[in-house]
Amino acid sequence: xxxxxxxxxxxxxxxxxxxxxxxxxxxxxxxxxxxxxxxxxxxxxxxxxxxxxxxxxxxxxxxxxxxxxxxxxxxxxxxxxxxxxxxxxxxxxxxxxxxxxxxxxxxxxxxxxxxxxxxxxxxxxxxxxxxxxxxxxxxxxxxxxxxxxxxxxxxxxxxxxxxxxxxxxxxxxxxxxxxxxxxxxxxxxxxxxxxxxxxxxxxxxxxxxxxxxxxxxxxxxxxxxxxxxxxxxxxxxxxxxxxxxxxxxxxxxxxxxxxxx
Numbered sequence: 001x002x003x004x005x006x007x008x009x010x011x012x013x014x015x016x017x018x019x020x021x022x023x024x025x026x027x028x029x030x031x032x033x034x035x036x037x038x039x040x041x042x043x044x045x046x047x048x049x050x051x052x053x054x055x056x057x058x059x060x061x062x063x064x065x066x067x068x069x070x071x072x073x074x075x076x077x078x079x080x081x082x083x084x085x086x087x088x089x090x091x092x093x094x095x096x097x098x099x100x101x102x103x104x105x106x107x108x109x110x111x112x113x114x115x116x117x118x119x120x121x122x123x124x125x126x127x128x129x130x131x132x133x134x135x136x137x138x139x140x141x142x143x144x145x146x147x148x149x150x151x152x153x154x155x156x157x158x159x160x161x162x163x164x165x166x167x168x169x170x171x172x173x174x175x176x177x178x179x180x181x182x183x184x185x186x187x188x189x190x191x192x193x194x195x196x197x198x199x200x201x202x203x204x205x206x207x208x209x210x211x212x213x214x215x216x217x218x219x220x221x222x223x224x225x226x227x228x229x230x231x232x233x234x235x236x237x238x239x240x241x242x243x244x245x246x247x248x249x250x251x252x253x254x255x256x257x258x259x260x261x
Contacts, residue, residue: 001104005097009105013079017113027113031067031121038063039129054217060131061213062186064121065147069184069206070177071117072151075110077158077173084167099249103242107152114148136216142227143209149234150205151177156241160248185210205230205237 017023042056049055083089092102122133136143158176161169183197184206190198201207208230216222 001098001101002096006101006105006108009092009097009102010109013105013109016082027117028120031117032124034063034067035060035121035124035128039125043129056129057131057217058214059187060125060129061217062210064118064125064131064133065143065210065213066181066184066186067118067121068114068144068147069151069154069180071114072110072148073155073158073177074151074174075113076106076152076155077162077176079106079109080159080162081167081170081173084162084170093253099246103156103245110155111148114151136213136222139216139222139227142231143213146205146209146227146230146234149231149238150180153234153237153241154180156238156245160241160245163245163252164248180204180206183207189214203233205233208233 038059039056042059045059046055080089083092093099122131125131126133134140154177158172162173183193183201183204185193185201186206190201190207190211193201208226212223212226212230215226
């Protein structure tokens with residue numbers, strides 16, 4: 001692992017970001033739209049049932065923290081696609097850059113963008129709805145780590161499919177993480193899902209995180225057991241997703257990376 005090459009790739013992505021208004025805007029536009037739509041919806045639902053004072057908090061918590069997982073996945077897959085769109089994929093891997101160094105660079109770059117987008121969303125939520133992002137205290141650290149790792153694992157799986165089959169499947173780059181959403185219990189408890197869906201949700205790390213966060217909202221406590229189970233699943237899925245990506249990358253190299261551009 002040569003960190004000079006990793007830093008060079010991160011720096012390159014920031015140069016592209018600086019001069020790309022569409023990539024800059026998606027860090028701020030979609031969070032604002034989601035906060036406006038779902039925040040106002042939460043206020044309306046709360047007005048219908050004054051006995052449910054946590055409605056807006058539950059919705060905003062789910063929305064803001066889902067941004068972490070979505071952006072972690074989105075940054076990995078769209079940076080891969082950007083290399084394909086720019087016809088640069090062959091160039092970067094014809095250089096001494098290794099696949100692990102590239103993965104590290106997109107993780108670092110995507111992580112920085114995710115933090116900026118998350119901080120922006122939390123600030124807007126506070127301004128509009130007085131939402132307290134730091135209400136979870138030190139539990140924010142394991143919660144955020146878990147959600148990031150889930151996004152990385154999803155991102156590597158989606159990127160593996162893209163690098164194997166090319167731009168004809170590029171649409172999954174935007175919707176890959178959303179395949180997890182119905183089973184993640186982002187805005188609702190697992191109990192509202194059908195029995196078969198609840199069993200599937202047990203294999204999704206995000207379901208444990210969002211259940212634990214709702215528990216904190218309603219009771220002021222959080223389940224350490226749920227956080228640990230989520231982390232264990234995340235580590236397993238992250239290792240498998242990296243293995244899957246490297247495997248698909250090697251298969252794609254045999255077929256020729258030039259066919260992807």
